[in-house]
Amino acid sequence: MLLAPALAIYTLFAIWPLIDVFILSFQDWNGINENREWVGLRNYYHILYNDPVFWVAFRNTVIWTIMSVIFPPVLGLFLALGLNQNLIGRAPLRAIYYLPVIIAPIAVATMWRWMYDPFFGLFTQLLTNAGLAQLIPDWLGDKDVALYSIFVAYVWQSVGFSMVLFLAGLQSVDRSLIDAARIDGANRRKIFEHVTLPALRPTITIVLVLSTISSLKAFDIVYGMTGGGPAQSTQMLALWAFTQSMEIFNYGRGSAVSVVLLTITLAIVVPYMSWSQRREEDAQ
């Protein structure tokens, strides 16, 4: 049947691992042994009470998520508003802003790691030339700075994505309303507040939810830039789950971390999906 191949592959390779991660989180397993031992809630107890890295990762994931819900969408909205005007060269400008989105995150990590190089990197050179050499931090080596250094690279990569979604949303703004408002003497700010912004509301929700989801997944860029270091200061939940399972071979604890992250994600995704379903039905 037409549906069968997609459904079979999807169920086996996407849904089964999802179920298995729950099962594993209640087990003790090193990945090799024949039998997996049931240990009840012990993995959860361990990560919540005896694993300091878990809480660092948790804190970083929260900080990262909050920052990525604010910075890329706001910047993306400004760019979209600007590029929605009839400007010379707006097509190439859009292309430039979107370019980083298609670069592999691992390549972005490699690029920025080199730009953050403490001796010959771009930022060090620029600050030295500006006579600010004493202000140069160890971008990726200082544990108070590293997370934010990575985040700058992430903003560079992800702004284009928000921008494109906002540009699409702006197409649905009713032009006759804007014209009418202008005839009535409304200035740009008024038009934005009372016409554009309300019309963009669904787009804003979509951008915020997608930004949240993609920020919870932050993996490649952190793995590539610091691997969670220095001293676990840039550890994130997704990466910590991976490290526990695939590098320390403690599948139970890794899966427990995964389940925590999954629960957070579902708490955002489920309301969002029912919201968009209702919206779809209203539109029909």
Add this chain to the structure above:
Amino acid sequence: MTTTSPIVVAPRKRRDPVLIGLWISLVLVAIIWLAPVAFITFTAMKSESEVFSSAAFALPSKIEWNNFALAWAKGDFNNTFWNSTVITLVKVPLGLVISAMAAYALAQIRFGWNKMLLVFLLFGAMIPFQVMLAPLFTLVNSLSLIDTYPGIILPYLAFGVPYQVFILHGFFKAIPKELTEAALIDGASHFVIFRRIFLPVCLPVLAALLILDFVATWNEFAMALVLLQDKSMWTLPLGLMSFQSQFSNNYSQLNAAIVITVLPATLVYLIFQRYFVSGLTSGAVKG
């Protein structure tokens, strides 16, 4: 500037100071956005000694093509490039075909629980697969498919299906069911209807999805990291990662390796630009 502007610009004024200020700031930000790319490309073309002696954005005095050849050989790019190409060329068309078939079935054939199945499929688009790397490894391992092409392509297919079904379903739903039903009465099979009616209609969307999926598959790192353990099976992103850790102090070759990795996706993007935007937005933001 033409006066046909559909948007906020007032046609009566040809030059608006606010717009000029806006334009200047947009261009400045664009230059900043482009700077890392320029820096990487320039470094890739400089000799090792010039990297240390010249300014960051100085053009290379003489282009060192040799950097690329050396990086290619050291990074075993023959191998990783080949693997990435095989995996992408098999996964992307195959994924689109099975997604399109599923989307067609869900949109056009009534069998009661269409809606539940759709939600079940869409659910996967929202779930971060990064969370499931360990069970995924266990599963693929139990099928003895670690370090094989099917072992990576099947999971790629599984995680590509939800988004593509979502987008295509939206399109297929717009085609009236009566058309399908009439064709069925005339004796056409679902396969024929799908191929003769639906495929031609959604060709632009398919093109958009094809390109988006090409880039996504080409760039994928986390799953490959777990499922491709053997060096001979590595894809480009894995190769770049290992290049970085092995030769991190040879800056010009490292940058050459970055350029080699990024170039194919960039070219595809520059050639098929307009499809990217339509592909991304047709599903996510509908009026």
